[in-house]
Amino acid sequence: MNPSTPTADYLEKRAIRRAFDQAASSYEASAVLQDQVGQQLIERLDLVKLEPQWILDLGCGTGLQSRRLNSRYPKARVLAVDLSAGMLRVARQRKNWRQRQHYCQGDAEQLPLATASMDLLYANMSIQWCNDLDQVLRELARVLRPGGLLMFSTLGPDTLTELRQSFASLDDHPHVSQFLDMHDIGDALVRQGYEMPVLDVEHYQLTYVTLDDLLRDLRKVGATNARAGRPRGxxxxxxxxxxxxxxxxxxxxxxxxxxxxxxxxxxxxxxxRPVPREDGAVVLPLTRISRRA
Known part of the structure; x- marks a missing residue:
């Protein structure tokens, strides 16, 4: 999630897309934690006064939270974006015909969206699948309208610590993704010019009868190892x-x-935010350039 990340830790988008495509049909039945976190994230909207016209659900998966966002804001249009075409296909199938939802396949690090086009950006358990957090936050700031709200959840470094330690007894290869600390995420928000960032951490624990049950659950939600240095066999x-x-x-x-x-x-x-070029010039977004009479 950082440009200085070692090559072995680089997340391969093709592997991520393939894993989520394969998990699309089983995702909602198995994504217990993702669903709970997503609901809590939506409940936190009670703390803010916002009447969005356009909502971006980034990493929408099968569209469960998109449907909930549309129910919460029935006058808003929800744009559901995901890297996986398989997830978007299922999301379309499960949408209520009355809900105003649109779908777009895209990468959070290079969003195919207009600048300053969204009022609310909701990202539940998705930005940990990106390599460059600053680039993601820069893109999200670009598509958010001034005064728009970014609401997100992601995974911290204690995630799957038991599995990480168990794999360490086998070899030195990366088997579990690396996740950023809350303070690093806060620093990135400040660097990218966001105002009044608020972050907190909660720990959850799922339990299983066997390790095979855990590994099966991870596959069913698409949470497989996509690091470039992963063992291939x-x-x-x-x-x-x-x-x-x-x-x-x-x-x-x-x-x-x-x-x-x-x-x-x-x-x-x-x-x-203005983007500095290598030659020292500053490129201003078009929405910031006024035309002279």
Whole structure:
């Protein structure tokens, strides 16, 4: 999520897209945590006064939160954007015909959207799938209207710590994505000119009977390893058993825990920021340039 990230940690968008395409039909039934976090994120809108005309649901998945946003703001139009065409296909199928929703396949780091076109930008558990957080926030600031609201959730570094430690007993390859600390995210919001950023963290724990149940759940929501340095082969039976044995050390009260650190945040847009070029010139967004009479 940072341009200085080592090559092995770089997230391959093609692998991410393929995993979510494959998970589209099973996603909503398995995305228990994503659904709970998404609902809490929408409930936090109670704390702000906002009547958006256009809402961007970034990383909309199968459109569950898009439908809820449309129910909350029935006069608004919701633009559901996702990297995965498979997810968008399911989202279209599940939309209520009365709801005003539109769909667009796109990458958060290069949004195919007009500048200053959105009033509310909602991003539930999606920006952790990007490589450059500053670039993402810069893009979101670009498409938000001045005074627009960014409301997001993402994953922090304690996420899947048990699985990360268990894989470390097998080899030194990256098996679990790296996630940014809340303070790093806050610093990035400030760098990109957002106003009044507010962030907090909550920890969640899902429990499973076996490690295989956890791995199956991760596949069903598309949360597979997309890092460039990931091992390319399947786990052999011997290595899988070794992973099971390592994970067993975390068993408590008959269940295996899976910890998730969720970072919640919101901030207000002051409008697109000027972008410095390599030659030192500053490129102003078109919405900032006034025409002389």
């Amino acid at each position: 399947l786990l052999t039976p011997a290595r899988l058993q070794k992973l099971r044995d390592a994970y067993e050390t975390f068993r408590s009260q008959g269940r295996l825990p899976a910890t998730y650190e969720v970072v919640y945040g919101h901030a207000w847009s002051s409008g697109p």
